[in-house]
Amino acid sequence: MNRIDLLFKRKQNDILSVYFTAGHPEINSLAEILPALENAGVDLIEIGMPFSDPIADGPVIQKSSQTAISNGMSLKVLFEQLRNIEFNIPVILMGYLNPILQYGIENFLISCKEANVSGTIIPDLPLSQYLIQEETFIRNNIHNILLITPLSTDRRITDLAEKSRGFLYAVASSATTGSSSFHNADTSYFERIRSLNLKIPIIFGFGISCHADFIKACDWGSGAIIGSGFIKLLEHIESRKMDYTRTIADFVCRIKYGNSIQK
Amino acid sequence: MNNISAHPDSDGFYGDYGGAYIPEMLLPNIQELKEKYLEILESPSFIKEFTSLLRDYTGRPTPLFHSKRLSQKIGCSVYLKREDLNHTGAHKINNTIGQVLIAGFLGKSRIIAETGAGQHGVATATVCALKGLECIIYMGALDIERQALNVYKMKMLGAKVVPVHSGNKTLKDATNEAIRDWINHPEETHYIIGSVVGPHPYPDIVTRLQSVIGHEIKQQFKEKNPGKNPDYIIACVGGGSNAAGAFYPFISTDETQLIGVEAAGKGNETSMSAATLELGRPGIIHGSMTILMQDQDGQITEPYSISAGLDYPGIGPVHAWLDAKGLVKYLSVTDEEALQAAKDLTVLEGIIPALESAHAIAALYKMNFRSDETVVVNLSGRGDKDMSTYKKEFGDE
Numbered sequence: 001m002n003r004i005d006l007l008f009k010r011k012q013n014d015i016l017s018v019y020f021t022a023g024h025p026e027i028n029s030l031a032e033i034l035p036a037l038e039n040a041g042v043d044l045i046e047i048g049m050p051f052s053d054p055i056a057d058g059p060v061i062q063k064s065s066q067t068a069i070s071n072g073m074s075l076k077v078l079f080e081q082l083r084n085i086e087f088n089i090p091v092i093l094m095g096y097l098n099p100i101l102q103y104g105i106e107n108f109l110i111s112c113k114e115a116n117v118s119g120t121i122i123p124d125l126p127l128s129q130y131l132i133q134e135e136t137f138i139r140n141n142i143h144n145i146l147l148i149t150p151l152s153t154d155r156r157i158t159d160l161a162e163k164s165r166g167f168l169y170a171v172a173s174s175a176t177t178g179s180s181s182f183h184n185a186d187t188s189y190f191e192r193i194r195s196l197n198l199k200i201p202i203i204f205g206f207g208i209s210c211h212a213d214f215i216k217a218c219d220w221g222s223g224a225i226i227g228s229g230f231i232k233l234l235e236h237i238e239s240r241k242m243d244y245t246r247t248i249a250d251f252v253c254r255i256k257y258g259n260s261i262q263k
Numbered sequence: 264m265n266n267i268s269a270h271p272d273s274d275g276f277y278g279d280y281g282g283a284y285i286p287e288m289l290l291p292n293i294q295e296l297k298e299k300y301l302e303i304l305e306s307p308s309f310i311k312e313f314t315s316l317l318r319d320y321t322g323r324p325t326p327l328f329h330s331k332r333l334s335q336k337i338g339c340s341v342y343l344k345r346e347d348l349n350h351t352g353a354h355k356i357n358n359t360i361g362q363v364l365i366a367g368f369l370g371k372s373r374i375i376a377e378t379g380a381g382q383h384g385v386a387t388a389t390v391c392a393l394k395g396l397e398c399i400i401y402m403g404a405l406d407i408e409r410q411a412l413n414v415y416k417m418k419m420l421g422a423k424v425v426p427v428h429s430g431n432k433t434l435k436d437a438t439n440e441a442i443r444d445w446i447n448h449p450e451e452t453h454y455i456i457g458s459v460v461g462p463h464p465y466p467d468i469v470t471r472l473q474s475v476i477g478h479e480i481k482q483q484f485k486e487k488n489p490g491k492n493p494d495y496i497i498a499c500v501g502g503g504s505n506a507a508g509a510f511y512p513f514i515s516t517d518e519t520q521l522i523g524v525e526a527a528g529k530g531n532e533t534s535m536s537a538a539t540l541e542l543g544r545p546g547i548i549h550g551s552m553t554i555l556m557q558d559q560d561g562q563i564t565e566p567y568s569i570s571a572g573l574d575y576p577g578i579g580p581v582h583a584w585l586d587a588k589g590l591v592k593y594l595s596v597t598d599e600e601a602l603q604a605a606k607d608l609t610v611l612e613g614i615i616p617a618l619e620s621a622h623a624i625a626a627l628y629k630m631n632f633r634s635d636e637t638v639v640v641n642l643s644g645r646g647d648k649d650m651s652t653y654k655k656e657f658g659d660e
Contacts, residue, residue, distance in 0.1 A: 053549075099561035
């Protein structure tokens, strides 16, 4: 069974997923960040595969991608790093289609499987094009997770929900990553999603950066994804030479419970 | 005659190339355009306003000039399609006029565009002034430094010019930023892409709007040479909009050999070239499957050409397809060859071409024409914007 499905079988609420870019801030940072997140009690991890032209991302993730590429990160390096780390929670790779095409889609999915990756999020692989590849994803037991937005029609949401595997990624506002605040998101969109009675879990993303956002996302869906907010933390850790494990545990605690770990 | 059409299928594919590889956030806008663009472009009210603006505002039809001294030098009959005589100095305005009208039909009040050298930015700012629309132009910070005159023109025309600091700070990054703006402002905004690139239906929209060039060539050539089509049409290709427009009515005729000219910069054997078809591989850039310059990991690389209008790392999917089908022959021309061609045209005909168009002129020297053959070169733009480069290259004497 896919680890994402196992997770949702065990836990339907308060899912916290954290995103970071592979190869950022340092080429090997993943080896510290991934275990730190798992130990801190995060439920899902999304690892960004850096791309030179990330059109759906705001400045924070763009910058981290650029740093990662100049650090020498590539799909080949990423898979090598993942194969050398032990982890038990579901890991999802998120990134753009072109590097995957150059690697070869089938090769990419095989490498995912070998590296214990459970799913993918590929923003510029639209549903119509994904369907051409769907069988290859399923055969390799890699869940491709699809996105919905406030501008998606009910019909479109239903179609995407039907084809998304593991969960459905609900972009909270029509925006690039990190550019809007979840707090101000339009609740009529959340109500609309709820009224569709979708069978697949909904995880909210884009603009989530604090405990209040997380609670709100958990009220309307199964949980939330934090991306840009966490990347900023990583830059802070790196620039001040702080301890990854403790600082990340503290961050996760603040998001989940609204207060820091007491010393 | 064969039955090849230069239009994509209903999903936007020209053979293997094209399509719309876009994030879900852009889907409603792209879907709306896709559903409405043909109906708009074919509606009598659009055609009426487009035609009258092209005539009365930009000065079309542009002349087809029999370039006698250049003909003598090359050894065949050379005609120049004078797109350089359009208002704002290049073919770019054919597209922006059409697209600003499309924006009107869609009820969009805010216009965004990317620009490299600034020609498309100026053409967009111009039509926004004409229509009284808000206009935001994304331009790489590096290009802003290099193209101060065009930046000022855009500002004087009332546009807001936003410097783009991401990536390499040039055209590719400006395009990314324009796409991001569209994602963030989906409802009131129309994005005017400047070339036959981007997700479907943009390549088809821009090709159709620019096809006025080819239709005029066909008619004007027949007026001068009754019953005949030119033996060759030559146009430069960055993204490829002037070429797509000039080639369009001739794609299904065997009588005319079409030649696209890419920029080889300092040479295709160096790392400083923009000859995408020669150096690129299939992949996705700005929402379209096409040929693009990239490294082995699929990261898009920065091309180089002396001409800022030709240094795009991709190429319109229609050209990737025309190349694959062998319907157009693509060559490349170096900086040096283009500069020499610009100088020749200037002294022989009294026409200072844009550096982009000089690449098309330079291709004349690479062909072996028979003396009875006829060639139309699409002179896509004038050299005003390139005077500082020319001065630097040719000196002051």
